[in-house]
Amino acid sequence: MSTNKLFNISIKFLILALFFDMSKVYANLLITPTRIEFEQRDRSAKVSLVNTSQETKTYKVFWREQRQAVDGKYIPLIDNDNDFLSASSMIRYSPRQVTLQPGERQHIRLAVRKPKALAQGEYRSHLVFEAQPDRRNKENNPKKQAEMKIYINLAFSIPIIIRQGDLHTDTRLAKVKLITKEINGTNHIGASIYINNTSTSSTLGSLKVFFQKDEQSQEKKIGILNNVAIYPEVSNRIITIGFTNHDIENGIMRIEYQGSDNFKGTTFFNERVVVTQSDYKSE
Template sequence: MLYKVVVLLALSVCILGKNAYANLLISPTRISFDERQRTAKVTVINTGNEYQTYRVLWSEKQAQPSGGYIQLAEATSESLSSMARLSPKQMRLAPGEKQTVKIAIRKPKGLASGEYRSHLLFQALPSENTNKTSSIKVNMIMSYSIPILLRKDMKQPEVAIEQAKLVLNESNQRPQFLLNIKREGKFSSYGKLSAYSVDSNNEQVKIAEIGNLSIYPEVDNAFVTLSLFSDKNLDNAGKVIFKYEGSQEYKDLTFAQYTLPLTSQLLNVLTVNDAK
């Protein structure tokens, strides 16, 4: 199968649980169908100051262990797109106007157990207001995709944080954590990964977090970088507790937990390297 690497241009700003991408507001940004659900809706809002046309289509992607995706040239046996119908597939929105895109699922008979996923791609076509006086015409097609999942005979994935290391970020010379998270089974995990520093009085303070972390079935080991909050630092010995906790369909579930001893020797090494 042929692959091509997708270069993702991140233009996102989180606003009250909704995400804005350039002049496009999408909500929700992830859909997981359960066994009985047949339809879902996604709201699209043109937040720009001119009319904009958006195309809605399916995109097939393969997740990578260190994050990001590889674009697939065609659907696979684990793709959802062949079971789904979209309406509408294109829309023209005035500034501030919104449109609902409906996703309808029709499962084939004898569908095998497992997780099926495709990504719903919202593609903003070139602006209608072209500057005719310019000698150079540049049309940028901005797009963003959200994962759509269907699970058959869902079972909780087995997840474990195998290793956590404390290192220095080469660009800003601040401490960060590198984690190896192992996942087993046919189904993906989804939730937030948090780090808490614990002092000698056993008081916990959240120092880092990544939300919306999915580890998909094609990834057995995920390598995740967890950076400290800008107002947090590691000044004293103790320990750091990592928790990978479920969200949405995995709400109130803790996938994995790991404790990293934070020794004075380790902190001194980081300080020496920082000084260099």
């Protein structure tokens, strides 16, 4: 077999291995907490990093400016995003890079310094922890067949939020789109939850879906998504949630968005929707 064919096969297997091992790699860094909120009088906080792998790991720490999209994903800010309220210029942090032995813990300390007459609003930036490649294992024999090494810098980010002034939350259920989808011969049922948002503060909580056949039947929980965040920059948010132990049938659905962490005890909305079998659409 030619050298080129061997090279191409090696690259294909390497790429496949990288994809299959991705979940294991992501478990190598434990970050606590996964969200930091500076309220009016808060001035400092810290993030704990723990290397849960069996190898020494180095992480570079830096800011990333990004906004939330309708589907909840994050997209980088562009030059004309002048209306976005960034927090990074008001926060100092250290260290900027950490090297962790297996099982070792390190704290990233953050300090806030607000400028005078800071305008009311919620300011946010994302703190990134980017794994640095280990290039220590270099080829000792330069005469060996040339090989290409692929380095992937895995990055994890958490939102850092500064709140200023009298802010409010206002998220409301707009509509529910019921969906069915066949995957590998199995029919899956779920819904796209459309939410209107006029909040000046972000929200965080669990989205839960309950079902009952009629008013006399017992209600059961058929779906839940935790850590659902909605940020002020999105006026409309679409959240897709899968159902368990649920069939296509007539009945009543109750959709609840319940706050967690700093919003624990807050119900953002709790709505009931009458559904029929014809409401379920195949995708």
